[in-house]
Amino acid sequence: GAVVSQHPSRVICKSGTSVKIECRSLDFQATTMFWYRQFPKQSLMLMATSNEGSKATYEQGVEKDKFLINHASLTLSTLTVTSAHPEDSSFYICSACGQPATNEKLFFGSGTQLSVL
């Protein structure tokens, strides 16, 4: 089945630093990738949708200058949390869907636990 790789799985950083999270589709071309944030025992909160080669579409309330998303190729999307602060600490997870054979399902990365000190 389709595989999405996300890394790093865990990041601990100081307040004010920037953190980049990568999401790769390993065996299919991901025309669309999604980035979510999740708090403990809660559902996935969609942050943004990115289509390859175009600007990401951000959900209401998500600061695009703080959460930079790049989807430069059909197999890679990145989320950069700029100038991270403790309130940005959370579980971030990506998902992808692709060409007709795979586009009806979402395939998830394994998630990144971000802790900002």
Added chain:
Amino acid sequence: EDKVVQSPLSLVVHEGDTVTLNCSYEVTNFRSLLWYKQEKKAPTFLFMLTSSGIEKKSGRLSSILDKKELFSILNITATQTGDSAVYLCAVGLTGNQFYFGTGTSLTVIP
């Protein structure tokens, strides 16, 4: 406004019980309904439903979709502690959009 609602939000049962999780939706351009199980990390795919009345089954889990009444149920029979997880329902729309419900947190007590 498109929305997906899951109920109950949380559920605690004993091993061996049968549970039914609900997912109702109001969306335009419905394409599919998907169920995922999430334990500690990434959600894992359970079922994808596109047609009404056709039950999908995998072991002790089964699911069915009603496109007229706009809901789906996920059944788990003879529950085990390993079934403890958050169960997510997502509705896929045309144009690669997906809406997630709030999730149901299931806890199975030995």
